[in-house]
Amino acid sequence: MxxxxxxxxxxxxxxxxxxxxxxxxxxxxxxxxxxxxxxxxxxxxxxxxxxxxxxxxxxxxxxxxxxxxxxxxxxxxxxxxxxxxxxxxSLKLLEEVLLFKDIENREDKLVQVHGGYQLSKLAIATVERGFWRLENFASHLGTVGSAIYRKEQQGLFMSALKGFTYVCDGKIKKIENYELFEKMDLKYPCLILGASLDVLKIKSAYGQEKHSSTVKRLLKKRREDLLGTGPVFEEKAKSLSTRKLIADAGLKGFSCGSAMIATHNANFIVNKGNAATTEVLELIEQVKDKVKKHSGIELKLALEIWE
Structure with a gap:
């Protein structure tokens, strides 16, 4: 340049x-x-x-x-x-303070966190403090803001979400009604500043062990996910698992140059070396074409293309 x-x-x-x-x-x-x-x-x-x-x-x-x-x-x-x-x-320099606030007449807590906070760190911290609802995000590569913008359904995230703040037209705005958020589309680009999530008290030693084990298992899995990016395509296509559709088409390990479909999760792409974006885009197009020929289903891209 x-x-x-x-x-x-x-x-x-x-x-x-x-x-x-x-x-x-x-x-x-x-x-x-x-x-x-x-x-x-x-x-x-x-x-x-x-x-x-x-x-x-x-x-x-x-x-x-x-x-x-x-x-x-x-x-x-x-x-x-x-x-x-x-x-x-980037919101990575925002002060990383997690606030676990009391909820009147309940043992549960309201967690306040900024939008750039890593979702996996939030999941781990929540279980360590004796609360559950977010443990399935222990292997998640993204941030709280990304999960809100994409209306993430996994791991009870959306049901835990009580409200969030975001920037619109240069002003800080609040959404405190889940039903309203469910019906709205946040315009692109969007900057999520922070969120409040309702997490539930773990009531027994057995429950603590169960949720801690989930976190440990997912952290082990995350070491594989860190090798690439994903999900590349929307995770459901006509109610079917996208990763299964790609795997059934025989595409695990399929590559274009140094860009390869992951063997641990067929809806991830890994960089085997010094991959170029052109190789990744070619791989995406070939996967879409081969899955369409194998199953008749069109995959929809879940990644943002920056140019």
Missing amino acids: DMDSLMDRAKPVTDICQQLEVAVRCGQKMKNHTALGVGGEIDAIAYPETPEAAAMLVAELDKANIPWSALGRGSRILAKDQAINRIAI
């Missing part, structure tokens, strides 16, 4: 970030910020340290017509090999 053109594009962003006292890094390679380890240089990544700074940053970027996206952990992002003309916003 031409450094002068990069700095020219990034200058309005660096000016905004300097004005708001937000940390920013220009010309970052997305291969270092995605689970799959592919992607070219992005104009800049901004790191607000407070929800208020994040909201002001979004407002200024929108005012300047500068495209932006939420970065999260990069587990659902497929960044192109070429220059990526947008700004990524």
Whole structure:
């Protein structure tokens, strides 16, 4: 990438970030910020340290017509090999404070957490404190914000969700009604700032052992998931398991260049070495085509394409 053109594009962003006292890094390679380890240089990544700074940053970027996206952990992002003309916003520098608040007349707790918090860390911390409902997320690669934006159904997450804050039109807004959220579509791009989740008290030693064992089992599984990115496609296709559809088509271990369908989970793609995004995209198209020929079912991509 031409450094002068990069700095020219990034200058309005660096000016905004300097004005708001937000940390920013220009010309970052997305291969270092995605689970799959592919992607070219992005104009800049901004790191607000407070929800208020994040909201002001979004407002200024929108005012300047500068495209932006939420970065999260990069587990659902497929960044192109070429220059990526947008700004990524990361919440990783927000203060990582977990608040377990009392609920009147109940032994359960209301957990408050910021949107950039890693979902697996939240699941582990919840069980360690003697509460359950999130343990099935111990192997999850993403963030709390990503799970909310995608309306994640696994592990009782959505039923535990009591409310969240997000940035819309440069203002911090709250959703405190699950039924309302269920019917709404958050516009893209969207920045989830924080959430409140209702977790339930584990009432016996047997229950604690059971939920702790679930966490340990999933953490062991996660060591395999960390080798790649996924789910690549929506997890259900006509009520059927996508990973099973891909596996039944004989595609576990199928590869294009250094991009390969994972053997531990056919809805994951792993980078065997120095894969290019073009190889990943070719692999995705071939999998879609072969599954369609084998089962007649069209798979829908679950990854974000950044270009």
